[in-house]
Amino acid sequence: MRYIATGQEVFRIDEFATNVIGIPQLVLMERAALRIAEHVKERFPAGAHVLIVVESGNNGGDGIAAGRILMMEGYDVEIYWVDGLKSASTGFDAQYAIAKKLNMKFVDELVNAGYDVIIDGIFGVGLSRAVMGRQAEVIKALNDMDGYKLAIDVPSGIDATTGFLLGTAFHADATVTFGLMKLGLLMGMGYEYAGEVSVVDIGFPKQAIDFVEPRLYTYDPKDVEELLPHRKRDSHKGTYGKVGIIAGSKNMAGAALFSAEAAYRMGCGLVRVCTVEENREIIQSRLPEALLTTYKEDDIDTMRSAMKTVMGWADVLVLGPGLGTGEAAQYLVDKVLRSFDGTVVLDADGINVLSEHMDLFETMHSKLILTPHLMEMSRLTNQSVTDIKANKYDLAREFAKRHNVVVALKDARTVVSDGGLQAYINITGTNGMATGGSGDVLTGIIAGLLAQGMDRFEATKLGVCMHGMAGQAAAEEKGQYSMIAGDIVRSIEQIIAKEAEE
Numbered sequence: 410m411r412y413i414a415t416g417q418e419v420f421r422i423d424e425f426a427t428n429v430i431g432i433p434q435l436v437l438m439e440r441a442a443l444r445i446a447e448h449v450k451e452r453f454p455a456g457a458h459v460l461i462v463v464e465s466g467n468n469g470g471d472g473i474a475a476g477r478i479l480m481m482e483g484y485d486v487e488i489y490w491v492d493g494l495k496s497a498s499t500g501f502d503a504q505y506a507i508a509k510k511l512n513m514k515f516v517d518e519l520v521n522a523g524y525d526v527i528i529d530g531i532f533g534v535g536l537s538r539a540v541m542g543r544q545a546e547v548i549k550a551l552n553d554m555d556g557y558k559l560a561i562d563v564p565s566g567i568d569a570t571t572g573f574l575l576g577t578a579f580h581a582d583a584t585v586t587f588g589l590m591k592l593g594l595l596m597g598m599g600y601e602y603a604g605e606v607s608v609v610d611i612g613f614p615k616q617a618i619d620f621v622e623p624r625l626y627t628y629d630p631k632d633v634e635e636l637l638p639h640r641k642r643d644s645h646k647g648t649y650g651k652v653g654i655i656a657g658s659k660n661m662a663g664a665a666l667f668s669a670e671a672a673y674r675m676g677c678g679l680v681r682v683c684t685v686e687e688n689r690e691i692i693q694s695r696l697p698e699a700l701l702t703t704y705k706e707d708d709i710d711t712m713r714s715a716m717k718t719v720m721g722w723a724d725v726l727v728l729g730p731g732l733g734t735g736e737a738a739q740y741l742v743d744k745v746l747r748s749f750d751g752t753v754v755l756d757a758d759g760i761n762v763l764s765e766h767m768d769l770f771e772t773m774h775s776k777l778i779l780t781p782h783l784m785e786m787s788r789l790t791n792q793s794v795t796d797i798k799a800n801k802y803d804l805a806r807e808f809a810k811r812h813n814v815v816v817a818l819k820d821a822r823t824v825v826s827d828g829g830l831q832a833y834i835n836i837t838g839t840n841g842m843a844t845g846g847s848g849d850v851l852t853g854i855i856a857g858l859l860a861q862g863m864d865r866f867e868a869t870k871l872g873v874c875m876h877g878m879a880g881q882a883a884a885e886e887k888g889q890y891s892m893i894a895g896d897i898v899r900s901i902e903q904i905i906a907k908e909a910e911e
């Protein structure tokens with residue numbers, strides 16, 4: 410598990426480290442500068458021509474200090490100080506004074522002098538408004554220059570929390586960021602402008618991070634290995650649980666198939682698809698491993714009896730993919746949520762039906778996991794997609810808390826919340842996953858993990874993470890444009906770590 414920090418959280422960690430624990434700011438700055446210098450040294454030999462552009466904050470102080478280290482190791486370093494701020498930080502003043510005593514080279518003009526490396530130390534996490542005037546001109550000029558572009562901590566002009574581009578931003582090939590991954594480097598324009606991000610340790614003590622307790626965290630591949638449910642040698646199919654999938658109206662068998670196959674691939678013991686009679690043949694021919702219960706949408710007795718069968722049989726239910734929003738779907742959602750007291754993964758049309766019947770939250774017995782995309786979340790909350798996007802974490806959390814559910818709010822960076830203070834943010838996945846059926850696959854993955862005994866929140870987080878990993882694997886094989894949901898399902902087996910199989 411790895412924290413993802415907002416700009417504000419980094420600021421508080423820094424404050425705790427320096428003011429409460431007493432690590433001198435200049436020590437942190439020197440370590441930051443060393444890591445910047447190392448990044449350059451790993452890529453360019455001594456003698457390389459390096460331009461460092463700074464403003465008078467601590468980000469600029471890091472820049473000058475990195476320049477000093479590189480100069481001492483034989484690099485040809487030039488510094489351009491934009492000098493457009495009213496006052497300088499003490500860290501900057503200290504570095505500037507040292508640089509002057511060492512006769513470091515400061516240039517008065519920005520010229521495209523064939524630099525090998527251009528380092529951006531203009532603004533870091535202290536960026537507080539849109540970049541304009543002189544600083545904006547400088548950033549534009551740097552973007553037009555050739556050379557390897559390296560941002561210190563955060564590309565100047567990118568909001569470290571939101572990833573918004575504030576005015577003009579430095580377009581980096583790489584960003585070396587200190588202590589913790591910043592949320593803004595994963596989001597929106599920040600993701601594009603940061604280039605390849607490396608998170609480097611500069612000695613923030615664990616106590617400082619624990620004190621601040623950043624609100625977002627994510628999983629790394631090694632977490633996935635550890636979190637996957639363990640398989641026992643003396644097991645049988647009942648050991649791994651039974652998933653019921655209530656999905657797929659007429660001509661929508663695909664949704665049920667994707668979800669069902671994903672649950673099987675994820676390792677659950679048995680899957681029963683509960684769908685309309687018209688889908689019988691296709692489900693049986695495409696996924697003969699699944700048990701099948703069917704109903705007729707215009708015959709309530711068949712629906713009641715099918716629900717009785719699947720609810721009596723399953724440990725976990727998926728409800729909603731391809732279900733439609735007509736009377737039959739309304740009956741099914743109402744019936745299941747009121748009667749089934751296990752966990753239900755509610756998606757797509759299931760969510761749409763629920764958003765028209767919010768009173769169901771008061772009477773339901775199911776333990777719910779909701780996997781809305783932004784539009785579905787908008788229906789659930791009556792808020793605009795723009796507002797939801799700008800406020801995803803708080804919204805997912807408030808919603809989860811108010812209704813006692815787990816929410817996976819799907820977006821390029823899906824957020825999973827159980828209403829607690831800390832939420833999971835997903836960093837796996839690819840653009841290619843915005844394809845029909847991708848969400849159905851996710852429901853099956855989550856249900857497969859639930860059936861093997863994981864709790865709601867854990868299964869949802871791990872499911873979202875693995876869904877993204879499977880999407881990446883599919884994109885590698887088929888390409889972003891051509892991959893389809895079936896490729897994501899087929900990639901699940903690739904990414905299930907061998908270690909999980911005892």
Ligand SMILES: NC(=O)C1=CN([C@@H]2O[C@H](COP(=O)(O)OP(=O)(O)OC[C@H]3O[C@@H](n4cnc5c(N)ncnc54)[C@H](OP(=O)(O)O)[C@@H]3O)[C@@H](O)[C@H]2O)[C@@H](O)CC1
Pocket residue numbers: 419420422423424437438441464465466467468469470471494496498500531532533534535536537538539540541544561562563587611
């Ligand atoms: N965290 C740590 O422990 C460590 C942090 N370190 C480094 O410090 C960096 C943060 O430093 P920082 O706080 O001095 O802020 P920084 O980004 O240099 O800029 C602040 C100045 O810019 C100004 N300003 C802001 N926006 C502006 C705009 N649009 N247009 C014009 N001006 C604007 C702002 O003015 P103000 O908002 O106060 O009016 C202020 O004067 C961090 O990213 C990392 O590199 C390392 O040393 C290691 C230890």
Ligand SMILES: [K+]
Pocket residue numbers: 468529530531532533560561562563564565
């Ligand atoms: K910067």
